[in-house]
Amino acid sequence: MLLREFSAWMLRYRRTWRSTIVVSVANPLLFLLAIGAGLGRLVAPEALDGMTYLEFFAPGMLAAAAMQNAYIESAFRVNGALRRDRSYVVAAATPLEPRDIMAGHLLFITFRIASSALAFAVVMVAFGASRSPMVVLTVPAALLTGLAFATPLAAWAVTVEKFGTLNAVFRFVLMPMYLLSGTFFTLDSLPAWLHTAAYALPLWHGVDLCRTLSLGTATLAGSLVHVAYLGAFAAGGVAVALVTYRRHLHY
Amino acid sequence: MDDGETPLIDAKGLVKEYPARDRPGGVFRAVAGLDFQVGRGEAFGFLGPNGAGKSSTMRMLGCVSPPTAGTLRILGMDPARDGRLIRARLGVVPQEDALDVELTVRENLLMYGNYFGIPRRVVKERAARLLEFAQLEEKAGDRVEALSGGMRRRLTIARSLVNEPDVLLLDEPTTGLDPQARHVLWDRLFRLKQQGVTLLLTTHYMDEAEQLCDRLVVMDKGLIADEGSPRELIERHSTREVLELRFRLDEQDQATGKVRAVTGAREGERVEVLPDRLMVYTPDGEAALAAVTAAGLAPVTALVRRSTLEDVFLRLTGRSLTD
Numbered sequence: 001m002l003l004r005e006f007s008a009w010m011l012r013y014r015r016t017w018r019s020t021i022v023v024s025v026a027n028p029l030l031f032l033l034a035i036g037a038g039l040g041r042l043v044a045p046e047a048l049d050g051m052t053y054l055e056f057f058a059p060g061m062l063a064a065a066a067m068q069n070a071y072i073e074s075a076f077r078v079n080g081a082l083r084r085d086r087s088y089v090v091a092a093a094t095p096l097e098p099r100d101i102m103a104g105h106l107l108f109i110t111f112r113i114a115s116s117a118l119a120f121a122v123v124m125v126a127f128g129a130s131r132s133p134m135v136v137l138t139v140p141a142a143l144l145t146g147l148a149f150a151t152p153l154a155a156w157a158v159t160v161e162k163f164g165t166l167n168a169v170f171r172f173v174l175m176p177m178y179l180l181s182g183t184f185f186t187l188d189s190l191p192a193w194l195h196t197a198a199y200a201l202p203l204w205h206g207v208d209l210c211r212t213l214s215l216g217t218a219t220l221a222g223s224l225v226h227v228a229y230l231g232a233f234a235a236g237g238v239a240v241a242l243v244t245y246r247r248h249l250h251y
Numbered sequence: 252m253d254d255g256e257t258p259l260i261d262a263k264g265l266v267k268e269y270p271a272r273d274r275p276g277g278v279f280r281a282v283a284g285l286d287f288q289v290g291r292g293e294a295f296g297f298l299g300p301n302g303a304g305k306s307s308t309m310r311m312l313g314c315v316s317p318p319t320a321g322t323l324r325i326l327g328m329d330p331a332r333d334g335r336l337i338r339a340r341l342g343v344v345p346q347e348d349a350l351d352v353e354l355t356v357r358e359n360l361l362m363y364g365n366y367f368g369i370p371r372r373v374v375k376e377r378a379a380r381l382l383e384f385a386q387l388e389e390k391a392g393d394r395v396e397a398l399s400g401g402m403r404r405r406l407t408i409a410r411s412l413v414n415e416p417d418v419l420l421l422d423e424p425t426t427g428l429d430p431q432a433r434h435v436l437w438d439r440l441f442r443l444k445q446q447g448v449t450l451l452l453t454t455h456y457m458d459e460a461e462q463l464c465d466r467l468v469v470m471d472k473g474l475i476a477d478e479g480s481p482r483e484l485i486e487r488h489s490t491r492e493v494l495e496l497r498f499r500l501d502e503q504d505q506a507t508g509k510v511r512a513v514t515g516a517r518e519g520e521r522v523e524v525l526p527d528r529l530m531v532y533t534p535d536g537e538a539a540l541a542a543v544t545a546a547g548l549a550p551v552t553a554l555v556r557r558s559t560l561e562d563v564f565l566r567l568t569g570r571s572l573t574d
Binding site (some may be wrong): 011012086091094095096097109251 | 316334336338341345347361363365368418424462
C-alpha cells in the first residue's frame with residue numbers, strides 16, 4: 001500500500017525534478033564553491049589542525065543541506081499535500097490508510113534526501129574535499145541526518161493550519177541551527193555555554209558524523225553515538241506521525 | 252428500498268462531534284443523529300444549507316471520519332473495521348477537485364488507478380473510456396492547469412469512476428459552475444444513474460436535487476427534517492402552485508394584511524412573508540392572483556410558478572436556503 005503512495009510522488013516528481021534540482025543540489029554546491037573554495041582560502045590550514053577549510057566545510061555542508069532538503073521535502077510538502085493541493089485528501093479516499101500515506105511519502109522523502117546527498121558527495125570528492133575512503137559512508141550519514149528532521153517535521157507539519165507557521169519555524173529554528181551546529185566553524189569558537197548546548201542539536205551530530213567520516217578521523221564509538229542520537233529522532237518522528245496522520249486525515 | 256433486499260448503506264443514530272473551536276473542552280455537534288437507508292441503484296440526496304452537516308455525513312460515508320456514535324454499515328461492512336475494503340468500492344467526488352494540476356488529464360486518471368492497485372493496462376483502457384464519458388478526449392494530453400472549472404469537475408468525476416465503484420459520493424458536485432457547465436454535468440450524472448450506479452450527493456441547489464435525486468433528506472442543524480422523493484416532499488409540505496408577489500417596499504406591510512384577508516381564508520391557501528416578497532401557497536395560482544387584483548391590490552410583479560423543494564425547505568426550517 002505504501003508503494004502506491006510512493007509511486008504517486010514519483011510520478012509527480014517526473015514532472016518537477018528539474019526545478020527541485022536547483023534548490024536541493026545546485027544551491028548547496030554554490031555554497032560549497034563560494035564559501036569552501038572561495039572564502040576558505042582566507043583561512044590558514046594551521047587554524048584547522050592542518051586541513052583546508054574546504055575539507056572542513058564540505059562534509060558539514062553535506063549534513064546541513066540534508067537538513068534543509070528535509071525541511072523543504074517534508075515540512076512544506078506534507079503541509080501542502082493536506083491543505084493546498086490536497087493530494088493527501090485524495091489518497092485518503094482510496095484504500096490507503098493514513099499510515100500508508102505517511103510511509104509512502106517518507107519513502108519518497110528518503111529518496112529525495114539520499115539522491116541529493118549522493119550528488120553532493122560526488123562533487124565533494126571530485127573537488128578533493130575528502131581525505132578518506134570512508135567518505136562513501138557520508139551519504140547514508142547525511143540521509144540519516146535528513147530523516148532525523150524529516151520524520152518529526154512531517155509529524156508536526158500535518159497538524160499545522162497556517163503556512164506562515166512553517167516559514168517562522170524555518171527562520172527561527174532551522175536557520176540558527178544551521179549556523180550553530182559547526183557547519184561553518186568549529187564549536188570551539190562559540191562561548192562555552194553555547195558550545196555545550198550545541199551538542200544537543202541533532203544537526204551537530206550529523207555534521208560531526210559526516211565530517212569525521214570524510215576526514216577519516218571517525219571512531220566507532222563516536223559514530224555510534226551520533227547514529228543512535230539521529231536514529232532516535234527519526235524513529236520518534238515516525239511514532240508521532242502515526243498518530244498525527246491518523247488524527248488529521250481521518251478526523 | 253421497496254424490494255426488501257439489504258440496503259447498500261444503512262445508518263442508525265449517526266452522530267458526529269468535533270472539538271469546538273471557540274470553547275476549549277466543548278464539542279460541536281455537526282451531525283446530531285441521522286437514520287437513513289440507501290438501496291442499490293438509487294440516487295439519494297442530502298439537501299440543506301451550509302453547516303447543516305452534509306459534508307460531515309459524506310466524510311463518514313467515505314470512511315475517512317469515524318462516527319462519534321450510532322451505527323453505519325456500507326456495502327454490508329463496518330467502516331471502523333473494513334474502511335479499506337469499503338473505500339476500494341467507493342467513488343468520491345470531493346467538494347474541491349484536488350487534481351494534480353502539473354500532471355496531464357490522462358496522468359491524473361492513471362495515478363488514481365494506481366492508488367487502487369489496478370493493473371496499469373486495465374487503468375489505461377478505463378481511462379480511455381472515462382475520458383470519452385467526460386468529454387475530455389481532446390484534452391487527454393493537456394495539463395490540468397489549462398482546464399476550465401467545468402472540465403476539471405468532469406475530470407474529477409471521471410477519476411472517481413476509475414475503480415468502477417458500487418457507490419458514488421458527490422459533495423456539492425456543481426457548486427461554483429456556470430449554468431451551462433452544470434447542465435453538462437447533470438447529463439453525465441444522469442447517465443451514470445441509468446447505468447445503475449448508486450449516487451449519493453449533497454447539494455444546496457433545489458433544481459439539482461429535483462433533477463437527480465430519486466429520494467432525498469432535507470437536513471437542518473445536523474438532523475433530518477424530512478425524507479422522501481422530491482414529488483412527495485413537495486406534496487407533503489407545499490401546494491401545487493406558488494404565487495410570488497412583490498410590492499413597493501413602503502406598501503408591503505399594508506398589502507400583506509390585505510393579501511392575507513383575500514387568500515388566506517380560501518381552502519388550502521397560506522401566505523409566507525419574506526423580506527422582499529410575499530409567497531401565496533395555493534392549488535391555483537392564477538385564481539389567487541385574480542382574487543388579489545380584484546381586491547384592488549397592485550403588485551409591482553406577480554409570478555405564478557410550480558412549487559419547488561425550495562418551498563419545502565422554507566416550510567420545514569422557516570428559512571430560505573439561499574440566505
